[in-house]
Amino acid sequence: MPIQTTKRALLCATLAFTALSGTPALAQTFPDKPITMIVPFAAGGPTDTVGRIYAQSMTAFLKQQVIVENVGGAGGTLGAARVARSEPNGYTIFLHHIGQSTAPALYRKLTYNAADDFTPIGLVADVPMTLVARKDFPAKDLKELIAYVQTHKDKVTYANAGVGSASHLCGMLLMSAIKADLTTVPYKGTGPAMNDLLGGQVDFMCDQTTNTTGQIKAGKIKAYAVTTKTKVASLPDIPVADTNGLPGFEIAVWHALYAPKNLPKPVADKLVAALQHAVKDPMVKQKLADLGTEPVAPARATPAALDQFLRSEIVKWTRIIKQAGVYAD
Numbered sequence: 001m002p003i004q005t006t007k008r009a010l011l012c013a014t015l016a017f018t019a020l021s022g023t024p025a026l027a028q029t030f031p032d033k034p035i036t037m038i039v040p041f042a043a044g045g046p047t048d049t050v051g052r053i054y055a056q057s058m059t060a061f062l063k064q065q066v067i068v069e070n071v072g073g074a075g076g077t078l079g080a081a082r083v084a085r086s087e088p089n090g091y092t093i094f095l096h097h098i099g100q101s102t103a104p105a106l107y108r109k110l111t112y113n114a115a116d117d118f119t120p121i122g123l124v125a126d127v128p129m130t131l132v133a134r135k136d137f138p139a140k141d142l143k144e145l146i147a148y149v150q151t152h153k154d155k156v157t158y159a160n161a162g163v164g165s166a167s168h169l170c171g172m173l174l175m176s177a178i179k180a181d182l183t184t185v186p187y188k189g190t191g192p193a194m195n196d197l198l199g200g201q202v203d204f205m206c207d208q209t210t211n212t213t214g215q216i217k218a219g220k221i222k223a224y225a226v227t228t229k230t231k232v233a234s235l236p237d238i239p240v241a242d243t244n245g246l247p248g249f250e251i252a253v254w255h256a257l258y259a260p261k262n263l264p265k266p267v268a269d270k271l272v273a274a275l276q277h278a279v280k281d282p283m284v285k286q287k288l289a290d291l292g293t294e295p296v297a298p299a300r301a302t303p304a305a306l307d308q309f310l311r312s313e314i315v316k317w318t319r320i321i322k323q324a325g326v327y328a329d
């Protein structure tokens with residue numbers, strides 16, 4: 001075989017191998033520039049806070065900046081749509097929460113498929129929620145709050161981050177539990193909603209501890225209950241909703257990391273390694289503990305665990321949301 005032909009054959013074989021094995025060259029070079037982490041809610045809110053803590057840890061591991069970009073609106077679906085349309089090259093990643101599993105049932109039209117248009121990287125953290133109100137809200141405990149809302153009904157204003165957000169979901173469950181409708185005020189995230197709660201422009205919110213802990217501790221808002229079965233260690237004085245007037249009321253906001261679908265395996269592996277580093281990172285553990293939560297166990301911070309969990313959550317929430325008859329258009 002002439003030398004040229006041999007060389008060409010070798011080149012072809014290398015290219016074929018490269019295509020089949022998911023571009024091994026990428027595994028060595030990725031990442032060679034900053035990575036954008038899309039957070040589908042406003043800056044300064046709970047998902048943004050979780051995103052920035054993980055971005056800091058992943059930056060240290062990958063030796064490249066992971067930069068958070070906030071793409072808020074429509075309960076997280078605008079950011080998700082942006083990611084679904086992005087290049088699957090590892091330079092766009094996506095940190096979203098439980099809303100990824102509720103949107104398919106809540107929105108009649110979505111431009112993406114929540115389970116199939118993303119490459120799962122892994123679960124990140126489960127965050128408790130708190131029922132909170134403006135500082136001078138009349139009710140002194142959860143039972144009084146429920147009675148007050150039932151009497152004043154839609155005169156009570158309720159802030160949330162749009163249909164499909166965790167605050168929307170929690171409010172929906174609350175309204176159905178106490179059989180009273182509040183007047184909803186949607187924001188691009190509960191970061192800006194918190195400003196209005198602090199200013200007394202809205203009455204009430206159900207929001208994640210990653211956004212409320214500091215304000216509760218500073219006495220700037222009133223906290224009535226946490227939405228977990230047990231008390232939250234960083235908020236020992238706040239009672240549990242389940243045993244204080246809202247039996248069975250339980251919600252934890254799971255967060256996860258994704259990339260667009262068809263991410264080459266070597267790149268996905270690097271991102272999984274960075275996430276594994278983050279869930280074990282003492283800095284991440286400490287920062288989350290201060291905010292009432294913790295990273296998931298490493299076994300859950302994997303593509304397989306997220307893929308299976310996301311699909312089961314979509315089934316679960318589709319059933320609950322259809323029963324409740326709630327839709328967004």
Ligand code: ASP
Binds near residue numbers: 047167189
């Ligand atoms: N996670 C949203 C945010 O960061 C709030 C929500 O889902 O309720 O603003």
